[in-house]
Amino acid sequence: MFDSASSGNRDRLIGERQEYRRRQQNAYNTRGSRTQQQPKTQSGDFEVSLLILASIIIKADGKQDQRELDFVRQQFNSMYGSERANHAFKLFKNISKQNISTRQVCLQIKQMMDHPSRLQLMHFLFGIAKADELVTEDEVRQIYTIAGYLGINSRDFESIKAMFYNSSENAYKILEISKSATDDEVKKAYRKMAKKYHPDKVIHLGKEHQQGAEQKFRQVQEAYERLQKERGF
Structure with missing residues (x-):
């Protein structure tokens, strides 16, 4: 190859x-x-x-x-x-x-x-x-x-990059939205990103790669939970 x-x-x-x-x-x-x-x-x-x-x-x-x-x-x-x-x-x-x-x-x-x-x-x-x-x-x-x-693309790049920095601003980047997003847009973005980064997306790589995929998925969840807490919804 x-x-x-x-x-x-x-x-x-x-x-x-x-x-x-x-x-x-x-x-x-x-x-x-x-x-x-x-x-x-x-x-x-x-x-x-x-x-x-x-x-x-x-x-x-x-x-x-x-x-x-x-x-x-x-x-x-x-x-x-x-x-x-x-x-x-x-x-x-x-x-x-x-x-x-x-x-x-x-x-x-x-x-x-x-x-x-x-x-x-x-x-x-x-x-x-x-x-x-x-x-x-x-x-x-x-x-x-x-x-x-x-x-x-640059949005996916910034989303993954943001997973390695801890701030509310990066929580928005992980979900590929701006700070001006409404609560409904945050929820919609979370559902979209959870689907994109779900571990099942790489299940064909074998169970040995599920740990990394699960970590990425958790980071999406944590970003959403952080915004939930900050916004109070």
């Missing part, structure tokens, strides 16, 4: 997705009207995408912070277990040594990954940037660039 990634560990991590792709494409071809649909992202694709984009973000401010590296390892341990995470981290270290074309990689990801999965990627990248307790301007610019290449 990714020309910039090394082949050794990568093949082990995503070997099965090629067989899945063949089976799924055959299934689509036999359904006529569904032939043009995009296959949903699989865990192996998502995993390699995380590794490549994580390496780009960690290098965005010109240095590799150990806390950010620890965050990646911790997240992979949590999602995949220690054995699979160790293999993934070896691949990650190989990727980190390479000069990767951000645009080329992101366009490949956009082509094969559905929108909810790309939103989940963005959430993970901000988590890496925040791991050292400071999201630098260089990191924000890099994530914004990645978002553009991935086809993530």
